[in-house]
Amino acid sequence: MNYAAVRYRAIEKISSPILTAMARMNMARAAAVFIGAHMRTEQSAEGAHPVNIVYLPKPGHTEDIMACFKGRERYGILTLDRKLVKAVFAAFLPKTMDDNNYKTADAQANAAKLRLRAFWVRVLKYLQPSLNFHALFTGNFSYASEQELAAACTELGVPFIALHKECMKTPGLRPFYVDVYKTRKIPFQGTAICNYNEMETGIQAEAGVFDPDRIKIVGMPRLSRVHWRREDLVRSGNKADAPTILFFSFNSKAGLPVLGRKIPGSYETLQAGLEKLNVERASDACHHALVNLARENPGIKVIIKTKGDQKARRFMTRLFGENPDFPSNLHLAEGGDLLDMLSQATVAASFNSTTLFEAIALDKPVVVPWFYEITDPALKPYILDMDDAVLYAHSEEEFCSMLKDLALKPHEGGRELSQTSQRLLEKWCGNPDGKTGDRVRQVLDSLLSKSD
Template sequence: MSTTRRLKSYYRLLAALLQARSSFDFALPILPILARLGLAFPIAYLIHKTIQPMTSQSSKYKVLVIEKAVFNEDIMEVLGEMPEVQVFGLKRAVIKCVSLGILPKQICGDDCYITDDPVANRAKLDYRKLLFSIWSYLSLFRSYDAVLTGNWCYWAERELGAVLEHSNIPFIVLHKEGIKPPERSKILRNLFKTQRGQFTGRRVLVYQEDEKNHQVDGGIARDEQVICVGMPRMDRNHKWRRLAAAGKVPSRADRQTVLFLAFLPNNFLPSYSGIESDLAWEELCSGTYRAAIELANENPTYDVIIRPRIQEAPEVEILLNREGPQPENLKIVSEGEASPLIESSWVICGHNTTVLLEALASNKPVVVPHFGESLDPRYEGFNVELGDAVEHAISVEDLKTRIKRHCETPYAINEELSFAVTEALQKWTGNPDGNASERVRKAILHELTLLN
């Protein structure tokens, strides 16, 4: 690196130092500069300063979690009260910033990491070598017994798995999502073989058998690397249901509350993965949002809540506005956890989302819009089929009618789930019993005890 470029790097470092409000704020702009300079020790020190404890007790094992929305909920459900383990959190942005100092932009994406470009592949090796040095120094500040993340394919972490494995530190993936309709699974398996490559860490913990088959058949991991454990955060839905059935907690809000789980026209379709396609849930999407607005207008005593994924909230707002003005009793809630919304709702409506399954585990009535493109044979295989566990609305009017019926005559929360619901939970979440967290604990503890 020339003297001029080096001086510019130092000036940027000084500017960031002057503007920083916290170790995290300071680290983000500085880490790419330090990575380009190959300075592993100061990078390790900055990473150490950004790491925060997620549990307070000092324990035999220390586990580092690379944080991610929803994944954090699973982790705290599993490890939050596990006496053998102390959990520390590292924000994903920190790892990304280190990688951006070395990796070329064209491979900085989950779906474009695999490449034949020799320059990019040399950069990967350089990044791996730097991570090895960083981990060695980081271990001087605090020694970690395992590292957990939410998906095997996060591009900035791909080399980290190999580094940790070389250091005999388990790199464990606890997949934060696992529902893939059959056609989407088929598309992704083909993509993974050409664009994502293989998992280089120790173990992959998935929700259910379909996800395991998806990863093994897609060449992501070996059969013995993948363990089915179920959806950990669903344990609390099972627990809440039992408490509500026993009358120990309120089973719904005082006001009639309807929860619509928002979705976009490309939800789980080929274009969702960047593949050109004319398939789109246009009529289904439009009709569902129209039903929500009309329902709120026609029933001013109802609270109608639209729940989008936080990153999709602006697009959902646009889709809603197309269907008409939003009444005062309709609101969009994108932040916070979904569980309190499920618990307060009288009925839940949605399409292709795990939150519907969390609602079923809570023994809440679920209505799925099943009109428009859902009836088109071209879309067969792109629906998460829940069978008799849910009600299927065949039109906008039918959707409103079914929702109103549940608001007018709510049924009691039962401790026991129906066979249809249990079957759906087993297939899509691997957690029909509320014991997924215990299965994850056993799997993680097994890896930790092997270190001794």
């Protein structure tokens, strides 16, 4: 039995409606007890000066938190399921007031936000002493359902920190996101924002979403695990069990302007010049090419890694149908530890994906498609510049031949990274040294010392 899946469905279908009803009836004490019963302790704090953090799990953010605090005995780690936060939100505001639609002049909606904040203040006054937590972490400064929770924490003097994971903003995306941040989002109501890189920090500063003095560049924490694993591979001489291609699935809007909404269709229509940008043909071609490569090369293991959410499942169903006839050496991966997959891969591939930086940090060969719409000059400002740290395939045929050759070719992984790779990891991920966790803990400890 998949306990995690059962728990997910139970919180979604049973616990969340109950919590929403409690919030509607203004039952703060009951809500605090209910939320506390659902929180899990992943690590207990030890030592003379223990610190307990609460984080809101989300792919990417969870790995970042673990890279910062897992195994650090001073820090306890508790999880608060984001669905429960959304359940409280649902008692006060409609779901259409989402991440990209939270800023409003509507007096009724803003009054509801204040009531939501007041409810969270009361819940936290009951919850915080019983669980003895010192700070909360989230993965983005602008998640709508968490805005008033952040404000409530600030009001009570509990640090609420955004370890902001959406930081891969190319030059083309900068004006788009400056406008979105200014016009669609409210200023962050928490205590500090920790970013991966200067690009995201510059956008936030220009948009005025937070006090620049409280925005820190710390780097991508989860990349530290990759640095450590690369060093382990050097010591162990570990090699992949079999020739393995790891492909990170990407859709037609990978790295391009989109505005996700809680509306039918999931996306808001942008102005025509932005709306038409897409890499649909390249995306479709890469996925079909991987299936054909697997079918023609049964000795090569091919893994297609998706995000595993509903959008990703709909995308894969559109490409291959409900019950695709994949060869036995092709595997679709939705969950699992990405680092373990990368460690066993002999080559990785994708387009405009953060995961490629993790492959580079692990010293894996990386192939990037460079054909069809991707070569359109209009897309150039939106493409992650990975320089010569990766190989570029200029046709479907070259894409497959490169992947096949690199999968079968022995590669001495775990070497010292090239200067180009180090420069890219510094520019985009802010973590060429594996010490991002130190910087995050310094931010937290500084905030706690000020609150004492």
